[in-house]
Amino acid sequence: MASQYNYTVSERFLRYVKIDTQSDPDNAAFPSSEKQKDLSRLLVQELLEIGVKDAAMDENGYVYGTIEGNTDKNVPVICFCSHVDTAPDCSGTDVKPIVHENYNGQDIILPDDPDQIIRMEDYPYLKTQLGKSIITASGKTLLGGDDKSGVAIIMDMAHYLLTHPQHPHGTIKILFTPDEETGRGTEKVDLKRVGADFGYTLDGGELGSFEDETFSADSAKMTVHGIIAHPGYAKGKLVNALKIVGEILAALPKNEFSPETTSGREGFVHPVKVEGIAEAASIDFIVRDFVTDNLQKHEARLKQIAQSVTGKYPGVKMDFTVKEQYRNMKEVLDKYPQVAQNAIAAYKNLGIKVINEPVRGGTDGSRLSFMGFPCPNIFTGMQAIHSRHEWIGIEDMHRAVDVLVELTKVWEENA
Template identity: 65%
Template sequence: MQAYAHTVTERFMRYVQIDTQSDPTANTHPTTEKQKNLSNILAAELLAIGLSDAYTDEYGYVYATIPATSKKQVPVIAFCSHVDTAPDCSGTNVKPILHRQYSGEDIVLPDDTTQVITTAKYPYLTTHIGHDIITASGLTLLGADDKSGVAIIMDMANYLVNNPQIVHGTIKIIFTPDEEVGQGTAKIDIAKIGASYCYTLDGGEAGTFEDETFSADGARITVHGVIAHPGYAKDILVNAIKIAGEIVAALPKNEFSPETTNGRAGFVHPVAINGLAEKATIEFIVRDFITANLSQHEHRLESIAREVLQKHPKASMDFEVWEQYRNMKEILDLHPQASAYAAMAYEQAGLALRNEPIRGGTDGSRLSFMGLPCPNIFTGMQAIHSKHEWIGVKDMEKAVEVLVNLVQVWEQKTI
């Protein structure tokens, strides 16, 4: 691909300027209508590239097909990225800045000079000295999560369509809304995709590859107090808000939480507390790489809460648990070729694949359990969900190369 004039940077710079922030409080699909603005653009651009079946559905999903150039019956491979950006930081009026031939100096973002990107804080920057990088302007996130993945897939499609001598099987493209709020596969049509395997483009440093995520549950404690007029509440009122606070305060201080764990250690994390004196709720997320450990964490959480409730005999509580997603490795271990072929594609691109677990989840977690085994490939995104977000152009271009290699490996390995 040395002679190829990549389009990934130009595409990325355009896409990040389109506000596609999702909304965790909404019950619609997509959670924000503005996500469709980018989805519609992507479908139109795929049609312009030459993918005649590209379209956006009513929920903001984009589907398209790159026809096979091989005469073999190659397994259909899909590539997936999400169009939405996180609610954690503003995604309105993003101003991407291309820093050509980055020299290693501190980067002071112009629209808020208190926002400074340094190699001390982000050592991976040193691997981009002499190369182009992209940042936001200091007031917003950049949107590399996951518009870098979107741009990489679009550039791959552009390359393959314009180089029909590259031999590959049928390739499916999917862009999803609402991944950042846990709804990325809520309305996806697996049958419409029609693929045997999928790869998300939603990872970090060049060379990283992820086929393992947390398994995840949600949990809710509802405390029922006893309400009374505060002026006449002596020996009657049992304040559910105070009991909820006691439960949170009773959680372990030095373990069992995201702020005290790393690596493969799981945790229980209170994410919201709401209510009135009569009834209060605490929302939790429960995470572990070993699915069986989730029930142990949940039993411990419930025991802590019930021990608090023993001090308040007039109060009561409900404890609920629901599944959110599961560790995709449970599925991918049954399909080792998905990871093995990726390793070959990385090697052909001059990269040593570094397999790392994700202390989180991706669309790939749910897709894997929906019958579409789906590990995760790097894009280069760094400092995501923040005003310091940045990405290296060479990483995005290298990811395009990996995808082009990967579809050829699948074709070559098909007998």
């Protein structure tokens, strides 16, 4: 990149996080919250202002845009993608970002709630930020780095490319999605309108991380049908479904098989919701593993545990259903090795050490990859996401902009 380039990423980020875009997992509408479109409309306006002539938002809140190529080579069309919504886990209303310049390693007490303290001992990655500037929220909300950092990084990349026409690149597509945090981020995306061959999501963490492998994921739901009777005359008759559901939860393994007892490449089964009444009650689970075939094994084990409990109660019935959520993107990306190779080359060209570890989660890229749009994940610098302690280093965001700009050059050179 030009040595005198004045990055716009941090000022964009500070502007974007103030816009409440929290998605709503309990709303079946799409997008799940209309306020997500507030940021999408601003992004369209800013893209048009910097010269992305076709920038537009569709009725579902997706933002599309094109930066035309400036080379005679036949370069694959590359898309950069981030999501505008923030997680339902923590409030995103009235976010007050604070820039802490020349971070000195001391505890950061967030002013709107002094009980919220960001300590280096809790977040060792802060050691990489000594003497640099970081951004936090004020203590009552999340920050919104997930994924407004990715949005801001892509916007700054677009600004750079359009102000530096001498930088060679093929056609670049931009995609901003709603509802990633509800698991529905690709539900209504128009990939024909995107018109790209390959893509990269900007939704990763620390500097240097590059993620081309995710969990494969299913959801599972079991519903226990008890035997109802008037509680005043229930002796020998009533079988309470709520109590049976409690027994099933208590019967789950304590030292393995769960997210709180697994790490690395281990999969898990995780109860995420319980609801019901004495007559019928249900448990929703998520099931995760890096090996897709292992999902069925986990689900069979879960069903067997439940049946061992319900089998003690004659007349009680249990329904057990499984739905596919997403699959390990590596199954697709291994067929297109140039996607990862070019990204890793961009990191190395900039002297950034590549951290390539599997994601114990999923991204929009997981689904996009299986929709015919291979799409690994690049770092943004975001830390402590979905929490009041969320923070991000400004220099990490600068480096992510550098990577995107360099990556467009690598694709052009290798075409």
